[in-house]
Amino acid sequence: MVLALAATALVALALLSDLIVPRIDDIWSRWRARRQRTPTWSYDPGRERRAEQRARALLRSCVNEEEWAMYRDLGFLRVWGTLADGPDDAGGTGGAPYAYVIYPHRPILAYLAQTHRLLNEYCVTFPDETRPYGSSRLPDSDDVLAKWMALTGDERRLISTANMHLPGRQLDPAQVRRDLWRLSQWERARMRDAAGGDGTPRPGDRQGAA
Amino acid sequence: MKPGHGEVLIAEGDVERAEDEQRLIEEFRRQLDAGLWAAVPVADHGGRRESIMVRSFEEIPSDADRVIFFPRAAGGR
Numbered sequence: 001m002v003l004a005l006a007a008t009a010l011v012a013l014a015l016l017s018d019l020i021v022p023r024i025d026d027i028w029s030r031w032r033a034r035r036q037r038t039p040t041w042s043y044d045p046g047r048e049r050r051a052e053q054r055a056r057a058l059l060r061s062c063v064n065e066e067e068w069a070m071y072r073d074l075g076f077l078r079v080w081g082t083l084a085d086g087p088d089d090a091g092g093t094g095g096a097p098y099a100y101v102i103y104p105h106r107p108i109l110a111y112l113a114q115t116h117r118l119l120n121e122y123c124v125t126f127p128d129e130t131r132p133y134g135s136s137r138l139p140d141s142d143d144v145l146a147k148w149m150a151l152t153g154d155e156r157r158l159i160s161t162a163n164m165h166l167p168g169r170q171l172d173p174a175q176v177r178r179d180l181w182r183l184s185q186w187e188r189a190r191m192r193d194a195a196g197g198d199g200t201p202r203p204g205d206r207q208g209a210a
Numbered sequence: 211m212k213p214g215h216g217e218v219l220i221a222e223g224d225v226e227r228a229e230d231e232q233r234l235i236e237e238f239r240r241q242l243d244a245g246l247w248a249a250v251p252v253a254d255h256g257g258r259r260e261s262i263m264v265r266s267f268e269e270i271p272s273d274a275d276r277v278i279f280f281p282r283a284a285g286g287r
Contacts (some may be wrong), residue, residue, distance in 0.1 A: 054216030062251040062278075064259045066239055107286070123286035126211075133214030138281070142211040148282045149249040153263035163285035 028176065038089045047133065049074065055141035062145060066190070074182055077102040077144055087120065087159045102147045104140035107170050108162065116180045121169055122162035124150075211280045220279065234268045238277065246279040 013020075060068045063077070071077050079100045084091030085111050097113040100122075110119040126146045127136040138146065150158040167173050212218050221237040223230030240246060242265070247259040250270055261278075264270050270277060 021265075050214075051214055051216040055211070058211075058217045060279075062259065062261070064257055065252070067259070124287040125282050126281040126283055128211075128213050128281045132212050132266050135213045138211055139213070139214050139216050142216060143278070145278075146211065146283075149251070149278065149280065150247070150263070150283055152260035157263075160284055161283045161285060163287070183211040 002176060010200055024161070043131075048139070050081045051139045052141060055139035055145070057146045059148075063148060067148075069190075070186070071141075071144065074179065074186060075103070075147060076179060078195065080147060081145060082115075082155055086110070087122070087155070093119075100151060102144050102151070103171070104143045105137070108167070109167065109171055109176055111176075111180065116177060118167035118176060121165045121171060122159055123165060123170070124158065124162035127156070130142055211277070241279045245282050247282050249273045249278050249280070250276070251278065259263045 030070065059071065063071070067077055079102060081087060081098040081100060082097065086096075093112060096115075098110055098119065099113050101109045101111065105108075107121040107123045109121055111117060112119065117126050124141060127140055128138065129136055137143075147158075167176070221234055223234050225231045225234060230240045238248065238258065248264045250264055251259060252271065252274070253259050262269075262271065264277065
């Protein structure tokens with residue numbers, strides 16, 4: 001009798017093993033994962049601030065004085081485009097000068113320098129997948145510097161890597177136009193200061209304010 | 211450039227000294243093998259600054275005082 005019951009139980013177990021074994025394996029894996037000590041990095045505002053200070057110092061040492069002052073005062077950088085017919089996918093600029101606005105951790109925005117017509121947004125990131133402190137995100141000023149280096153070093157490569165979108169997808173066009181207006185006012189003020197603060201326009205004032 | 215840290219000094223040396231140069235070359239390759247991009251900030255005679263993207267140690271200008279490694283670009287959302 002016992003032997004028959006045992007044999008029946010064995011057969012039942014064998015039949016059910018396909019269902020039971022994966023479930024047991026799953027429960028075991030979950031239990032081990034819960035027990036495993038995983039490195040966790042809590043957000044440390046002091047560390048992030050020190051990182052940003054180092055990043056700002058590095059950015060300042062790479063760009064020229066005007067660009068640094070622009071970033072310090074306005075919070076973004078302008079980089080002139082160098083491609084003869086504008087960035088790819090922008091429909092051609094007809095040789096008109098164009099530039100990019102670089103914001104930290106926001107898309108790069110291309111625009112025509114004279115008319116301020118917005119061309120495209122280029123979404124690009126520089127993720128560090130080693131996540132040294134639990135995040136793949138560079139400090140703000142490092143992100144700006146990475147974009148600046150990639151744009152001035154190989155504009156075509158960066159633009160072809162980025163995901164292109166029409167203006168307005170992430171950046172508010174009205175805000176960008178305000179920023180471009182702020183930039184022109186800022187450049188006029190710098191020129192006035194350079195001229196001695198007497199308001200006397202110097203050659204190139206109009207062009208510099210574009 | 212490192213998230214949560216900013217600038218990190220990886221290696222330094224004088225390329226005029228053979229052992230330093232070899233160490234710098236190895237470190238340069240290690241960074242590129244790890245998937246990083248390398249750039250050298252330079253200034254032209256007009257004071258304009260730009261950078262040169264370098265893909266091999268030989269491409270680094272002889273008067274460069276530093277090479278900056280940063281994560282490779284990827285299309286964002």
